[in-house]
Amino acid sequence: MSLPSLHSLRTFESVARLGNIAAAAAELHVTPGAVSQQLRALQLSLGLDLFEKQGRRQVLTERGTALQKSVAIAMRQISGSIRDISANAYSAATKATLRVSVPSVFATTWLATRIFRFLDENQDIRMQMLTAVRFEEVDWRKVDVAIVYGNPPWPGFWWRLLQSLPMTPVCSPQLLRGPHAIREPRDLLHHRLLHEDDGSQWRRWLNEARVPHFVESDIYFDNFAMVLQAARDGHGVALTSGIISFRDRDEGRLVQPLTLNVPSAPQYHCICREEGLENPLIGRFVDWLVNQASRPSGW
Template identity: 30%
Template sequence: MLPSLSALRAFEAAARTGSFRAAAEHLSVTPTAISHHIRGLEEQLGTKLFKRSGRDVVLTEDGQRLAETAVQAFGMLEDAVRALRRTSRKTVRVATGPIFTARWLMPRISDLWEKHPEIELEVVPSYQPGTLNRENVDIVIRWERMSEMPEGAVKLLELSPVAIASNEFLTRFGPVKSPEDLLQLPLLHQRNHWGWLDWFTAMNVRVPGSLRGPVFEDANVLLRGAAEGQGVIVGWLPLIDQDLADHRVVRLFDEQIAPTHGYYLEDRHGSRTRRETQVVLKWLTDQSGRAGIGHH
């Protein structure tokens, strides 16, 4: 008789991660539960499956043999379940960052509902959509520097950088007369320093040494910080059009910089054959074409 599926699942997770604790986190159970399953499995099979190595565990020879089969078997099961879910549901899951969701996707979402009421859209929040575990995700909308986009990428939106801050910040720190002045002011960064480095390069400002300042993943957080006078940020046109119109932030210069970043589409290879995915992909590209890829 086969051991219980839960015991085999616990063993497979521990074998794959090399840690009872990591296996427990993956399966959303306690490390004690994993340990209990493994112990019961070893008693039922009459052999040791793991030997401890500090905080980690290492497979024995018997454990290695069972692990090869278990990993393969659970992988096949997951593939089959995923395929069934995709064919039986009309939900399309999209992974994208929070600012794109709030500023580009949300204002258009009723158009999708009106044209395709049979399709349910699920938006999975992700700060780095291209790197997430994309289980059951059909479409990824990824933010990237224009120079680093994959060849043939389907662009949805091109973004041009502008320096923005609040009026309160400008009152406190005095007038900003030239781009060089910003090197002496508090700068806030999104994900890394490339946004500001690209901006300074476009404005013909040499950056001595390295830039400083806190780095945030969520651009919505940055916009709030700028609106509350915490620092100067790179804002991305056209995503910040409403913030400028509402005077939550103001542009420091009238810079006209060619797009440096953008959003592009990735779809999972296994999802391309789903009609619902194709419908949403076409809708996304149609929306992009209607608005114009750029912000002009």
């Protein structure tokens, strides 16, 4: 019997690990129909049922479990070999420079805690970090990969959503004390609402909270790092996502006084030119970045 194709085995391993065809399709960047077709072809070629459906999940049969263990080991060995030979290929040459553009607040609150891990694992790469927030601000003559805050489409570019951003209020712990302590949404009306935009994000949140409001501020910022610092200093309440505020909340500088969150209109995306993914350095960084963002603890 001839061996199944590596592509079908990779598809099988993804479905077996994730337990869901749609999730595997997203990971492999193909349609769910293409994943189902690969699974059917694999099972027909083997003459075996590898899965049985339980609700929305694809559960491995006994024979499927045995095959999954072998395939998972083989995939890890192949990936490890590719990493090794790639590292060896670059080790004799001068380190290549990867130029990455990133919003400053994203860099300081999330990427800075992880990027050195990437460099330790990829010692053939030297990185140059630049700052820009939106796609229009990125100078693509100087940038290989960018993390941008906005919404596609961007013709001629590949992009991937890093994570949906639920927005929720954060403030200094001192605003939880005193006669106007924040305990429910209406208490926000006693405090300055800190804005980076024209107030639309706060209007969306207050509408969801059913709080009558007239959103206007005596100060607006064009840099969200300034918004966060004002919140840390107790000057008002910021509306932000977990990805941006996690470190401050974890270290006690900010607290989340209310549980209601609303989706952000713009989102963080990883983006590069369509032809950029053919560059192994760019592809390696993009794969790492998307993997970091997809982890439950990634934020």
